[in-house]
Amino acid sequence: MSLEQFKNRNVGVQNYTTLDVGVSPTTNKAKFVQFITRAVKGELFVGLWVTGKAMFKALFQGDMHTVKYPFEKMPISPRYRAIHDMLRLLESGSYRCIGCGLCEKICISNCISMDTRYDENQRKEVSEYTINFGRCIFCGYCAEVCPELAIVHGPRYENASEQRAGFSLFEDMLTPIDKLNLQQEYDGFGAISPNADENIKQTPLAY
């Protein structure tokens, strides 16, 4: 793009084109004539006709354009950053989060907090996890930094609440186990790139 138009700083001397808006009536008689003409011309019914046609199509021909929110929601882009989801592993059903704490660390509004412990199977267990949605600015860093694609942004965008602080627990965000088949893989920031395989160097393995 040429930068010419930005370099011209002589505001006010450009060549404006004036619209043809006719001549406004000046005498009382001319004003009265204009009023009568417009009032009885029937333009109102032109507009009503359009609405009426749309109504007819919607009601009787099944051509409805309105989304029946909150019963219906528009599909949104996978890159939209709304309320977080905690995903599960599809094979085993156990949750993906390993408790590494990177999301907690990177969170710039300091709204993520987690407690971990050494569990009976000698693994790190996330014993408690909260996000304060009153503080969350939905920047998406947590999803981007997550090495397991465990915390992702889901499609739930209703953030209204009665109190300023609103905490979500781990279970609130975790995919319900009976809806595991409906779990969507995340495509937003932090998801692996389509050509990820090409960038991997293989390690020799003895087994």
Add this chain to the structure above:
Amino acid sequence: MSEVKTVENMVSITIDGTEYKAKEGEYILNAARANDIFVPAICYLTRCSPTLACRICLVEADGKQVYSCNTKVKEGMEVTIDTPNILEERRAIMEVYDVNHPLQCGVCDKSGECELQNYTLELGVDSQSYMIPDTKREVANWSSVLHYDPGLCIVCERCTTVCKDMIGDAAITTTKRGGADLDKAYKETMPKDAYSMWNKLQKSVIAPSNGTDETNCSDCGECVAVCPVGALVSRDFVYQSNAWDLKRVPAVAAHSSDGAQIYYEVKPTSIEDRTEKIFRITNEWSYVSLDGSARFAYDFQNTTATKDKAAFDAAIEAFKKAETVRFNAMITNEEAAMLQTLKEKMGLKLYNLEVRAFQKFLNHYEAASGNALWSTDTDAIMKKSDFVISIGAALRNDSPAMKYAFNNVQKMNKGAGLYFHPVGDTLIPTFGKNVEIFNHKVGLEEAALYLVLDLFADKEKLPSEVKDYIESFKTTETKTIKEKVEKTVKEMVLNEETGEEEEVSKKVKEMVEKEITVSTNGLIDLLGGDASKFDDVFAKMMKKKENFSMMLGEDLYYHDKAENIAKLVALVEATCPINVVMTPPKSNALGVALICELDDAPSGYTVGYNENGDFKLSALGTGDLDMPAMNQQEGTLCNIGKRLLPTNAAVEYNGYELNDLMKVLVGAPELTIDWTATLPKERGFKGIEFDALTNSFDNDGTDNRGYVLETSNVETELPEVEKCDENAVLEGDIAYRCNPARQFNDFTDKSHEIFEAFALYASVEKAESLGDKVEVVFENGSITLDVVADAKMTGDIVKVPDYRAAEGVYDLFGESRYKTVTLRKA
């Protein structure tokens, strides 16, 4: 003072083309570090011997590849840190370390502070060329505090090295892993050092050295501190927190008189409870080693304290009514100065059983020697000394710093040691070959000092009475011994061929009786040694020894003849080339001894500060008015190194402080730390504001924490010493006031990671004969205790701990540490 200063010659070396100064005899690695130059190294620990496990510290010195951790600098040496060949070796080594290393960095407790990670990135390892089948290695808990994950272990042997060379427990060692053999083809294709390092790594793993699954050690956790990866973690910390979440609060370990540098690492307790909690203790392990109390006794804060106005008013009334304040060594210098002010302005008596004897001893010592404080410290001993003498300290229990120094001298300085103590300890002889133990009878500490005079003193300088007295112990005897002697006998033999007689000499062995004079040193027999063998042993110990030091313990302060002992110590310093260090009994005993004028006996209404009293101020949360614990307050402490050290508050405190009481009673500045600059200058304090105190170490290990107390030095005449009273020994069942290692006071007891019980400790045989429970009957009372067998103790003396103030053990023992008692089965 007779300080022998080894002149530290500086040599100049060239590293990567730039010239630097280095101490002669230093390793290249340490010289580089002292000059702020980075040489990669994993397995090397400053203050310990090089293990050569990792081999990445390879450098080129004068054209030859050497390991910088075990090659000493020479004048004019030219060092190149990176050559193409060395870089190739290093990269191969890091690749080998990464073979089969679990990819659990996300959950690992090292959380990014990992040296394996750092060097892998530093050397640009982005691909792997080696492989070997992995070996299954099971996670193990070695003790109540140690957690070992061999899967993460890179067998750098730092833990075993620090345990042996610094701590002296040698509780862990490398053992067989049972891994697969390396592919022979690698020998040709791999860089040489990487191959041999891998060969060793693949065969070993770390395990307790006593052959069992559990370590039998002092649970100091220093192995955890030095571990470069997440293999060794304190059991309580496993998967609790990431390192980056923890806020580091620089502080001083509060319990022993070591005054070791620590960081309290704090973060909010949990999601529900946002009050800050101490998660662990870390330290600058290159320059300071902690004991178990410093590392694990950290959660002793007073959590329930609130500003209770009624209790505060009651405390004011109590102080107005009181004649005595009873306290102990667990107090900052500032608080000690406040109590001293109370004494001056309100005439209160200051009663402190933990410090009074030590203070008296210091006063006697100052009067006799002209020195306000001892001449050396444990760090200097570790750096320079090659002969240490320990008298009157239960090394394993009383003073970790002295134990580490005693051990380190044996291991690092090819040292020798003499250990005088009535209680047998099987750990001390394991410190080194040249350690000689004297388990003398209780009360013969003076004889030990006379023996030191005999062995080391410049006889010219000694007063003649002392010389005569020492000589009076020596007896010369004429003994007849039988000896085999080879004799040459000449015979005339007839040569049969020639028929002539020839002279032939023959060798014949014969037993001959011979008279020899044997001189016996009665002092050695008196101290329970073997006089006939000692001369030879001592001659061997003295070979190539230049720098001598003596460590004195609490037994001497609580001795009936403490004054004479103090004079003897002064005499040793004046006539022998020996530096002396004394351990203050517990915590801030030195600070209290310097600041407060203590009284001998309490009287009337008593206010107890963490002690028994009619009105109790307590940081334990059990008294009439709450006080902040040592991890909740700012202030300064004095330690065995004669330093004033600043400590900071790690966790929140919501109650009143002693300074608040002071404001009402006599008037006081706004903050407790405003007292720091007012500490008495005539006792060596420098009058520096708290906020101006430094708290760090230099790269070469120079300690910049706080400041060293200025000690006056007045020339005095040699003190007149009394003879040793050989009949003043204790007989019968003897109780020794001594805490188990890691326990020092009520605060260590309160901490959840300290498990040593309040019980009677005895050797295994003695414990068997005593049964499960025993009543220890003193002249002025008795105490009933469970019996615990201590496998490292020998002999019949039993240890009675004093760390619970409420049990009043100090009152039972009075002015001595040893008492004849009756042990009754209960």
